Amino acid sequence: MTEIIYMSGLDRCYVKEFPADVIEIDEDDKWVILDRTAFYPEGGGQPTDTGYFHWEDTKARVVNVKKGNRVKHFVVGDVPRVGTTVLGTIDWDRRYAHMKMHTAQHLLSAVIWEKFRAVTVGNQIHADHSHIDFHPASFSMKDLEPVEKRVNDIIIEDQGIDLLFMSRDKISSFVEQERVDLSRLPSSVTELRTILIGENGEIDTCPCAGTHVMSLKELGQMLITKRKSKGSGKIRIQYELK
């Protein structure tokens, strides 16, 4: 099993350089499995991290990271041998932009739920803009003005953000079932990595395996830039961070 460095704490999401040992490779498909990694694999609407592996006098470009049962780093260039210790370096500007966008998504999803009881049914993060799909939704662009203000107030107040591992029973007492459907998570998972925003998670309490900032003020200012109806009561909101 690969140790996922960013899983164990919010501060660990800021690891951008790490040594690791190569434990398995495929020279034809050019992927590498490490004993530990800080690379985020494509998933949950967040794109893959990119970066490099450095070893001896050479380096390989990490162009994609995928997670099935194991985390596979797809590389361009030489493939390091099994047993090699590599230094992984993440393209930090890109990852940090994704981290901020993903954390902002928690806020926007929470505020839309609070105001309109619309559930987040999809999302896509990019470094410069992102979107979230809500259902059932009927709000107008005008309705979104107080939403944007509420999100920015939470950021300005620099409300707390925490990462806790919670038992399934404990988290079900925190979250509203209509918003977060815990039954979709495999029953083998008993301890859930949970993100809490606000005092005792009152703004958002959500099981999540993603990357997040340590302080909401790092988000700057959120702008809702577009609202688009996707039919069947679904609305897409696009946002940016300035």
Ligand SMILES: [Zn+2]
């Ligand atoms: Zn998250």
